[in-house]
Amino acid sequence: MTSRISRMLAARLHAPGDLRTGTEPVPTTEPGDGRQLVRVTAVGICGSDLHWFAEGGIGDAQLGAPLVIGHEAAGVVVGGPRDGQRVAIDPAVPCGHCELCLAGHRNLCPTVGFLGHGATDGALRQYLTWPDHLLHPLPDTLSDADGAMLEPLGVGVHAVDLGHQRIGATVAVLGCGPIGLGLVQLARAAGATTVVAADPLPHRAEAAARFGADVVVPTDPAAFAAGVAAATGGRGVDVVYEAAGTDAAVALAVEAAMPGARVVLAGIPDTDHTVFPASIARRKGLTLVMVRRMKEVYPRSIALVERGLVDVRGLVSHTFDLAEAPKAFDVAHAREGLKVMITPADGEPGGNADEPGGAR
Numbered sequence: 001m002t003s004r005i006s007r008m009l010a011a012r013l014h015a016p017g018d019l020r021t022g023t024e025p026v027p028t029t030e031p032g033d034g035r036q037l038v039r040v041t042a043v044g045i046c047g048s049d050l051h052w053f054a055e056g057g058i059g060d061a062q063l064g065a066p067l068v069i070g071h072e073a074a075g076v077v078v079g080g081p082r083d084g085q086r087v088a089i090d091p092a093v094p095c096g097h098c099e100l101c102l103a104g105h106r107n108l109c110p111t112v113g114f115l116g117h118g119a120t121d122g123a124l125r126q127y128l129t130w131p132d133h134l135l136h137p138l139p140d141t142l143s144d145a146d147g148a149m150l151e152p153l154g155v156g157v158h159a160v161d162l163g164h165q166r167i168g169a170t171v172a173v174l175g176c177g178p179i180g181l182g183l184v185q186l187a188r189a190a191g192a193t194t195v196v197a198a199d200p201l202p203h204r205a206e207a208a209a210r211f212g213a214d215v216v217v218p219t220d221p222a223a224f225a226a227g228v229a230a231a232t233g234g235r236g237v238d239v240v241y242e243a244a245g246t247d248a249a250v251a252l253a254v255e256a257a258m259p260g261a262r263v264v265l266a267g268i269p270d271t272d273h274t275v276f277p278a279s280i281a282r283r284k285g286l287t288l289v290m291v292r293r294m295k296e297v298y299p300r301s302i303a304l305v306e307r308g309l310v311d312v313r314g315l316v317s318h319t320f321d322l323a324e325a326p327k328a329f330d331v332a333h334a335r336e337g338l339k340v341m342i343t344p345a346d347g348e349p350g351g352n353a354d355e356p357g358g359a360r
Contacts, residue, residue, distance in 0.1 A: 005026060006025060006026055007023045007024065007025060007026065008023065008024060008025075008026045008125055008126035008127050009021060009022070009023060009024075009125065009126050009322050009323065009344065010022065010023075010024045010068050010121075010124065010125035010126070010322075011068065011069075011070075011124040011125070011322060011325040011326075012066040012067060012068050013052060013053060013056075013063065013066060013067050013068075013069050014066045015056060015063070016053070016054055016055055016056040016063075017053065017054065019053060019325055019326045019329055020066075020326075021322060021323055021325055021326070024125070026126075026127045027127060027128060027129045028129070029079075029129050034131055034132055034133070035129045035130060035131055035132065036077050036078075036079075036080060036082060036129065036130060036131075036132050036135060037077070037078040037079055037127060037128075037129050038075040038076065038077055038078065038087065038089065038127065038128055038129070038130055038135065039075050039076045039077075039078050039126065039127055039345055040073055040074075040075040040123050040125060040126060040127065040128060040344040040345065041074055041075050041076060041086075041144040041147075041343060041344070041345045042073065042074045042075075042143075042144040042145045042147060042148040042341055042342070042343055042344075043070045043072060043073045043122075043123045043124055043148055043341070043342045043343075043344060044070075044072035044073075044145075044148045044149060044151070044152065044178070044316075044339050044340070044341050044342075045070070045072075045328060045329060045332040045339070045340045045341075045342065046071065046072050046151075046152060047177065047179070047245065047267075047268060048071075048117075048268055049069050049070060049071070049116065049329075049332075050329070050332060050333055051268060051270070052067070052069050052116070052117075053069070053329050053333065054333060055270070058117075058268065059272045060272070061117060061118050064119070065119070067116070067119075067121065067122070068116060068121035068122045068123070068124050068125050069116040069122045069124055070115070070116045070122040070123040070124035070342070071091035071114065071115040071116040071117065071122050071123060071151060072091075072123075072148045072149065072151040072152060073088075073089040073091070073115065073122075073123035073128075073147075073148050073151070074086070074087065074088050074089060074138065074144045074145070074146075074147025074148045074150075075087060075089060075123075075128075075144075075345075077135065078127070082132070082135070085135075085137055086137070086138040086144065086147065087135040087136055087137055087138060087147070088135075088136045088138055088147040088148070088150045088151075088298060088302070089115065089123065089128075089130055089134065089135060089136075089147075090134040090135075090136060090151075090298055091114055091115035091116070091122075091123075091134075091151060092106065092107065092112055092113070092114050092115075092134075092293060092294075093112060093113040093114070093120075093131060093134065094106040094107075094109035094111075094112045095109050095111050095112070098110065098111070104295065104296075105295070106295060106296065107158070107292050107293045107294055107295050108292060114293075115128075115130075123344075124322065124325060124342060124344065125322075125344060126322065126344045126345060136150075136298045136299070136302065138302070139302065139306050141306055142302070142305060142306065143313065144343075145313065145316050145319070145341050146305060146312055146313055148341065149178070149305075149312035149313075149315065149316070149339065150298060150301045150302060150305070150312070152178050152179045152182060152339075153182045153186075153301045153304070153305070153310060153312055154294040154297045154298060154301045155179055155182075155266060155291065155293060155294050156179055156182035156183045156186050156241075156266075157186060157294065157297040157300055157301055157304075158291060158293070158294035158295055158297055159179075159183060159186075159241055159243075159264050159266045159291045160183070160186050160187065160190055160241075161295075161297075162262075162264050162289045162291060163239040163241060163262050163264045163289070164239070164262060165187065165190050165191070165192065165238070165239045166191070166238070167190075167191035168191060168192075168193050169187075169190075169191070169192050169193070169237075169238040169239055170192065170193060170194040170195075170196070170231075170232050170235075170236075170237040170238050170239075171187040171192040171194070171195050171196070171237055171238065171239050171240070171241065172195075172196040172197070172198070172228065172237045172239075172240045172241070172253070172256040172257075173187065173195065173196070173197045173198075173208070173213070173240075173241045173243065174197075174198050174199075174240065174241070174242045174243065174244055174249045174252055174253050174256070175198075175199060175242060175243035175244025175245070175246075175249055175267055176197055176198075176199035176201075176204040176205060176207060176208040176243075177199075177204065177243065177244075177335075177338065178315050178338055178339045179243045179266060180197070180199070180204075180208070180241070180243035180244070181204075181207055181208060181211045181315055181338065182310065182312070182315070183241045183243060183266075184197055184208055184211050184212050184213050185211055185212055185309070185310045185311065186304075186310060187239075187241070188212045189304065189309045189310060194214050194215070194231060194232065194237075195212060195213045195214050195215075196213065196214065196215045196216075196217060196227070196228055196231050196232075196237060196256070197209075197213035197215070197216050197217075198216065198217050198218070198219050198224060198227075198252065199219065199244070200219045201335060203337070204335075204338070207338060210314075211311065211314070214231070215227065215230075215231040217231070219248070219249075219252065221251070221252065221255070224252055224255065224256075225255055228255070228256045232258075235258050236256060236257055236258030236259070236261065237256050237257060237258060237261065238258060238261055238262075239261060239262050239263075239264065240253040240256050240257050240261065240262070240263045240264065241264050241266060242263065242264065242265050242266060242267050243266045243267050244267045245267030245268045245269045245270070246267065246269065246270075247269070247274060247275045247276065249267060250263075250265065250267075250274055250275070250276040251276055251277055253265075253276075254276050254277055254280050254281045254284070254286065255277075255280070257284060257286050258284070259283075259284040259285055259286075260284070260285055260286075261284070261286055261287070262286070262287045262288075262289060263281075263286055263287070263288045263289070264289045264291060265288060265289065265290050265291060266291040276288075315338045315339045316338070316339045316341050317336075317337030317338040317339060317340070318331055318332075318336070318337050318339075318340045318341065319340075319341045319342075319343060320340070320341070320342050320343070321342070321343055321344075322342055322343070322344040324342075325342055328340050328342050
């Protein structure tokens with residue numbers, strides 16, 4: 001199948017801000033290795049991708065060699081019994097046999113491989129190979145971009161699991177990028193009676209209201225406290241989901257939480273430290289929970305989108321082809337719009353409709 005096309009386009013990060021597109025060999029699979037060749041059709045730019053792009057890494061994971069980034073992805077299987085099947089790509093490859101994997105915590109596996117992270121090339125290329133069991137079939141009702149959006153939605157699903165949100169809870173979502181807007185919808189789907197949202201960017205605050213937040217409050221601390229008090233009758237919220245990755249957002253989360261509440265930290269900070277007002281958190285007896293990617297949530301995420309309980313399609317505001325990847329990252333880094341999507345299958349080489357890698 002790939003003999004007709006031996007080269008593909010890929011976008012590699014060579015240094016902070018230095019993303020270059022060029023041609024590379026199409027990867028190959030070996031019989032019996034459990035991997036499939038996938039023609040990549042959609043890749044979303046995530047906040048963690050922006051850390052790699054702007055800073056050359058995340059925490060202690062730093063760029064050591066030019067890396068293909070991107071992990072929110074969907075594609076089409078090429079060859080084998082699944083040939084032509086549209087799939088969402090679960091980007092995490094846990095070992096499957098360590099203590100944490102066996103206990104169901106695949107996201108905490110100490111040797112997990114991850115698409116577009118460390119030494120594992122990611123999805124900003126026309127083809128990749130990936131373990132067969134991590135390729136989830138997409139229903140016909142979901143688009144390729146919808147399939148790519150299942151990864152950030154899955155992070156939100158995992159965050160709601162960690163929040164132990166009860167039916168009838170009051171919830172706050174701080175940071176209304178794509179994960180935060182997913183959390184607004186998930187909180188509602190999980191039975192929240194009141195969802196309060198906040199984001200300093202006006203277009204994201206407006207989107208929060210559009211996607212189901214009951215109240216959108218300012219991020220100025222005094223106005224925020226007043227808005228939360230008015231929305232909750234002065235009691236605060238039962239669960240706070242923080243999806244901004246800033247100390248200011250964590251401080252607002254602590255402010256919004258009622259005594260005994262859970263604060264779920266999903267945002268990734270620019271530095272490797274998070275600071276919050278400890279005295280308030282201590283007096284309230286808060287439980288702070290950290291989100292590490294996700295567990296086995298793709299089937300649930302697919303069902304939520306397929307049944308119309310969560311809208312991921314409306315979160316995609318920009319689409320670029322792979323040759324425009326540097327421009328796409330500039331738009332995403334400027335926090336314009338919501339989700340920026342890249343469509344690798346639309347570029348050259350291998351970008352015409354009658355060859356593998358061509359447009360569907």
